[in-house]
Amino acid sequence: MEPIKIKFWGVRGSIPTPGPRTIRYGGNTSCVEIQFPGKPRFIIDAGSGIRELGKELLQSKIPVKAYIFLTHFHWDHIQGLPFFKPAFKPGNHFILYGCDEPDVDLTQIISMQMNPIYFPVAVEDMGAKVEFRTAKEGAFEVEGVTIRTQFMNHPGYTFGYRFTYQGKSIIYISDNEPYRRPNDNGEPAAGISLEDRFENFYDNKEDQFINFISGADLLIHDTQYFPHEYEERITWGHSPYTYTVDIAVKARVKQLVLFHHDPDHDDDTVDKMAELSRARLNNHNYPIPCIAAKEGDVIVL
Numbered sequence: 352m353e354p355i356k357i358k359f360w361g362v363r364g365s366i367p368t369p370g371p372r373t374i375r376y377g378g379n380t381s382c383v384e385i386q387f388p389g390k391p392r393f394i395i396d397a398g399s400g401i402r403e404l405g406k407e408l409l410q411s412k413i414p415v416k417a418y419i420f421l422t423h424f425h426w427d428h429i430q431g432l433p434f435f436k437p438a439f440k441p442g443n444h445f446i447l448y449g450c451d452e453p454d455v456d457l458t459q460i461i462s463m464q465m466n467p468i469y470f471p472v473a474v475e476d477m478g479a480k481v482e483f484r485t486a487k488e489g490a491f492e493v494e495g496v497t498i499r500t501q502f503m504n505h506p507g508y509t510f511g512y513r514f515t516y517q518g519k520s521i522i523y524i525s526d527n528e529p530y531r532r533p534n535d536n537g538e539p540a541a542g543i544s545l546e547d548r549f550e551n552f553y554d555n556k557e558d559q560f561i562n563f564i565s566g567a568d569l570l571i572h573d574t575q576y577f578p579h580e581y582e583e584r585i586t587w588g589h590s591p592y593t594y595t596v597d598i599a600v601k602a603r604v605k606q607l608v609l610f611h612h613d614p615d616h617d618d619d620t621v622d623k624m625a626e627l628s629r630a631r632l633n634n635h636n637y638p639i640p641c642i643a644a645k646e647g648d649v650i651v652l
């Protein structure tokens with residue numbers, strides 16, 4: 352059986368961070384590609400990293416068909432879309448999945464991004480065939496791949512995705528924070544203070560979340576902060592590495608990738624976070640492979 356390949360085109364959160372301090376991990380915002388054998392490409396998020404991926408797709412001698420799955424519409428997840436050149440090439444075909452917001456649907460959201468005030472080319476003039484498909488929280492199938500979505504704990508509507516194909520599962524959760532906050536004793540406090548923006552209300556969202564990521568072959572998860580940084584940014588929708596490691600252990604995932612690096616973290620700081628994460632996994636007696644995502648990295652499953 353041919354392997355599944357996962358390639359990282361953008362690993363940064365919030366805003367692109369070019370320059371010498373981020374040269375090893377890369378400064379482009381979120382974009383990850385999954386190549387399932389013999390299938391059109393799956394692209395997750397369209398941060399500035401999608402531009403480089405687009406350059407590769409332009410080399411194709413045959414028309415390109417690809418699926419783009421958006422987690423949400425904060426800039427760092429869509430800002431590369433207007434610069435994704437294969438979408439301007441007639442003959443190519445892109446199918447874009449994302450959720451609707453309460454008063455505005457997926458098509459309108461992307462069209463607004465390319466309103467002439469912000470960008471000179473309208474979405475309907477992109478050249479390629481571009482289809483928009485609204486995804487709901489739940490499960491659906493694309494090209495024989497089962498896709499599960501669940502809303503994460505992040506301001507606004509934000510999907511986590513679980514892709515399962517031939518018994519292998521890959522989870523992509525770019526933006527998420529703990530559902531329960533630690534109290535003074537370090538114990539998880541009951542309940543969450545964020546407003547309930549989920550379509551389905553579950554009393555215990557943490558359990559629902561662990562179930563969503565349970566047993567995955569690869570978990571790519573938000574690791575934006577050190578715990579002391581998180582303490583000052585509760586409700587911003589991002590995780591300290593301690594939480595990311597702990598849920599990976601709890602859900603018995605097989606491999607962990609730290610993702611959505613803070614724009615203020617230079618390469619050495621990201622190194623340090625990866626080291627601390629591996630040490631924490633060891634302390635849990637659960638020493639699975641764990642790396643901080645780097646632009647250009649490829650993981651083979």
Ligand SMILES: [Zn+2]
Pocket residue numbers: 364365381425427428525526611
């Ligand atoms: Zn983000």
